[in-house]
Amino acid sequence: MRIGIVVDSACDLPREFLDRHDVVVMPITLRIGENLIEDQRDPGATQNFYATHLDRKSEDFAESIPYSPTQIEMLFLERLVIDYDYVFCLTITATRSPIFTHAMQASRAILNRYKPIRRALGMTERFGLAVLSTRNLFTGQAVPVAEAVRLIRLGGTPSEIGMRLQHLIEHTHTYLVPADLFHIYKRASRKGDTSIGWGSYTLGSWLDVKPILYCNRDVTSTVDKVRGFETGVEKIFSLAAQRLLAGLEAPSVCISYGGEPVAVTRLPGYRQLAKEAEDNGVSLLISPMSKTAAVNVGPGALSLAFAAKQSMH
Structure with missing residues (x-):
């Protein structure tokens, strides 16, 4: 079974780690003052962000613009339901961002619409999806993601991995x-x-x-x-x-x-x-x-x- 992982770009893991383990990143757009900045966990762009002081103290206003339910739905239907048989979507805490809520909303549409896509490609129709809030921030989001990667490499089943992640998130x-x-x-x-x-x-x-x-x-x-x-x-x-x-x-x-x-x-x-x-x-x-x-x-x-x-x- 092909098991995949999706995270948002607030998840603090090295880009090399994400790429090596095919972890898919949903970008977040940042509005700082009048500027729009894309956060895709690109190391060069991130260092440029810090080095050029794109975020200044004079800019009191800042907001993040996460993927909408429709964007998440399209990411899955155009790519993930084809590349994987089961996907874990691990988000930043729902108390700080609507990403978890958006992913939950999208999941219902995804599970209702994926079958014809897989059938047309001659794939087994069954596809599974779990959306989990990590109930944490930044590196705290990264810990369960790193563990999910490890468990997938060890051959864990979706149910085994899901139970393990829910336990880990609490601790x-x-x-x-x-x-x-x-x-x-x-x-x-x-x-x-x-x-x-x-x-x-x-x-x-x-x-x-x-x-x-x-x-x-x-x-x-x-x-x-x-x-x-x-x-x-x-x-x-x-x-x-x-x-x-x-x-x-x-x-x-x-x-x-x-x-x-x-x-x-x-x-x-x-x-x-x-x-x-x-x-x-x-x-x-x-x-x-x-x-x-x-x-x-x-x-x-x-x-x-x-x-x-x-x-x-």
């Missing part, structure tokens, strides 16, 4: 350290993020106090505050190393950075985390943070996620 923990608080305060708050209020934004801007943000099961909160970006990064790298030693639910730790990914390897705490990962057979998947993430949390932010029974913070 995926995402941490994020912003380099600058402006975007979270001005933009993410408009999407329901209450982790940074006016007082935290003002104090943090004056004293370089960075919040460590945490997301699990659709809820984002501040779990700690530290002086300086690198201090925050070192703290979540150390936490991930401890959790790795205690045992993970899936053998991947996903990291994304709002800049050149190679810079991650020079941050404090990375070397120890990389050693623990290598010693314990865990993959570190490092990618540029998506433009979609950056317009909400700001350039220069770092996100890390893993799956475990407990978060340990």
Whole structure:
């Protein structure tokens, strides 16, 4: 059975990983001020986005424009129902984006319309589709996607993979350290993020106090505050190393950075985390943070996620 995976472009996985495993990416269009920018997880375009400062603090207004139900329906009917027999569509948390809702709406039309397409090509008519909200953001979306890839390669059935992903989604923990608080305060708050209020934004801007943000099961909160970006990064790298030693639910730790990914390897705490990962057979998947993430949390932010029974913070 041919099993495929579809994600939206907010999913922070390396492009090389997505391409190697034929993970299909639904692009998101970003409107920043008067500019329209396409987010297709293209590494060169993403680095250009950061390097040329296309998103400026003067642009208070920003919004994301995800695939519509009709666009998702056409993606499946023109390509995916032909290339695969079963597809998992894994989206960013439904509390921050309508992508999950749009995919659910499209799924009904897809399942009603796919049979004649496959029949005309001489294929067995049966096709299956599961739409899952990862209930998480950015690297937290990436962890179950990486696990789905692994399970498909091991020959798992759709029912086995689906049950495993639903369990993993509940136990995926995402941490994020912003380099600058402006975007979270001005933009993410408009999407329901209450982790940074006016007082935290003002104090943090004056004293370089960075919040460590945490997301699990659709809820984002501040779990700690530290002086300086690198201090925050070192703290979540150390936490991930401890959790790795205690045992993970899936053998991947996903990291994304709002800049050149190679810079991650020079941050404090990375070397120890990389050693623990290598010693314990865990993959570190490092990618540029998506433009979609950056317009909400700001350039220069770092996100890390893993799956475990407990978060340990």
